[in-house]
Amino acid sequence: MRERTQFSIDLSILSQNFEKLKILAPKNKVLFMVKANGYGHGMIPIVQYSFEHLGINEFGVATLGEALALRDALGQYPFDIYVFSDVQIELETHHEKYLNRRIIPVLSGMKDFEFFLSNDAFTYFPLCLKFNTGMNRLGLSMESLPEIIKKLKGHGRKEIFHLITHFACISGPADHKLNLEQIKNFEEIKRTFKNSGINLNHTSISNSGAIEQGVGLENTHIRPGLMLYGPSSMARQYAHLSNWNGQCIGRLDTYVIRIFKVNKGDPIGYGGTLVPRDGYIAIIALGYGDGFSTKYQSVKLQYKDRSYEVFGRVNMDMAQLFIDERSCPLKEGDHFTIWGHDPEDVLNICQQMNSIPYELFCQLSVRIPREYRI
Numbered sequence: 001m002r003e004r005t006q007f008s009i010d011l012s013i014l015s016q017n018f019e020k021l022k023i024l025a026p027k028n029k030v031l032f033m034v035k036a037n038g039y040g041h042g043m044i045p046i047v048q049y050s051f052e053h054l055g056i057n058e059f060g061v062a063t064l065g066e067a068l069a070l071r072d073a074l075g076q077y078p079f080d081i082y083v084f085s086d087v088q089i090e091l092e093t094h095h096e097k098y099l100n101r102r103i104i105p106v107l108s109g110m111k112d113f114e115f116f117l118s119n120d121a122f123t124y125f126p127l128c129l130k131f132n133t134g135m136n137r138l139g140l141s142m143e144s145l146p147e148i149i150k151k152l153k154g155h156g157r158k159e160i161f162h163l164i165t166h167f168a169c170i171s172g173p174a175d176h177k178l179n180l181e182q183i184k185n186f187e188e189i190k191r192t193f194k195n196s197g198i199n200l201n202h203t204s205i206s207n208s209g210a211i212e213q214g215v216g217l218e219n220t221h222i223r224p225g226l227m228l229y230g231p232s233s234m235a236r237q238y239a240h241l242s243n244w245n246g247q248c249i250g251r252l253d254t255y256v257i258r259i260f261k262v263n264k265g266d267p268i269g270y271g272g273t274l275v276p277r278d279g280y281i282a283i284i285a286l287g288y289g290d291g292f293s294t295k296y297q298s299v300k301l302q303y304k305d306r307s308y309e310v311f312g313r314v315n316m317d318m319a320q321l322f323i324d325e326r327s328c329p330l331k332e333g334d335h336f337t338i339w340g341h342d343p344e345d346v347l348n349i350c351q352q353m354n355s356i357p358y359e360l361f362c363q364l365s366v367r368i369p370r371e372y373r374i
């Protein structure tokens with residue numbers, strides 16, 4: 001574990017982001033996506049805070065394992081957990097886990113759906129279906145709607161607890177052809193169910209990109225992930241289409257282990273990358289073992305109005321910064337913030353390394369302690 005390198009999470013910023021979200025979507029219930037360890041921020045403290053202080057009582061994870069970890073840690077809290085992709089409901093050993101812990105599987109395949117219906121233990125369990133409206137990843141097909149309705153009726157089911165679909169291109173303009181088609185398809189699915197006498201308790205289509213553009217809010221629920229952690233999920237060139245102005249809840253801090261003067265042409269570190277000019281090299285306590293991946297090579301980090309290039313190869317336990325100046329603005333032991341609460345920090349890094357904030361957050365490894373402030 002690290003000590004001085006840490007990811008500090010300010011939960012009061014999460015609270016502010018949530019208030020801002022309520023302004024964008026005042027009428028919708030929030031199903032907060034906390035998969036992948038709360039997008040790297042720590043699923044359990046994030047959920048605990050969100051339940052206790054923000055009144056959120058529905059959370060989404062990707063795997064049964066994540067759901068079990070959440071119930072194990074916070075079993076006393078009466079919130080709903082949805083498992084979205086890695087459901088494994090067909091495994092006998094897993095039924096009990098869903099049933100006993102009231103974990104709701106999001107059924108996105110015909111086999112899972114049939115299995116759920118034909119298993120008596122699930123008779124009074126919430127039925128949650130995810131449809132493919134055009135993303136072509138997971139999801140029940142629209143062609144199978146008549147068959148699904150027939151099976152529901154055959155098993156005396158009169159309602160769907162939560163009907164879900166997911167956008168493919170909503171980090172781009174809302175009026176993109178595929179987005180419009182997905183919205184139209186979802187409306188058609190809802191209509192078909194209702195016309196067949198199947199009641200829809202909850203419906204949702206909107207993740208961050210949709211919420212940021214005011215799309216899909218006619219449904220009961222929204223499913224924000226990234227935006228509540230801070231950054232907009234819109235692609236850089238469409239940032240102007242977003243109504244989001246959240247702050248990053250996490251700040252990634254490291255510190256300077258060593259600093260030394262270098263002359264033009266000196267080889268530095270693995271591979272002996274040659275420094276282009278006289279200057280300084282600062283060694284920071286962050287490497288790919290911490291999730292500071294090799295893609296950070298050559299990225300220019302902004303810190304206190306100066307630019308620092310990640311120089312040469314990123315190592316497992318440290319990385320080099322090149323300081324292109326006559327007098328060195330840093331000294332050994334100094335703090336160095338990789339990104340702060342301003343989402344521009346993270347978005348700038350992403351743009352340079354051709355990545356996305358989702359990935360930057362998720363890749364932070366267990367070696368970096370998460371520290372929480374309220």
Ligand SMILES: *Cc1c(COP(=O)(O)O)cnc(C)c1O
Pocket residue numbers: 033035084166206207208209223224225226227233
């Ligand atoms: C991850 C996920 C979300 C949240 O997406 P963001 O872009 O982070 O807001 C919503 N819905 C589903 C089905 C997801 O898998």
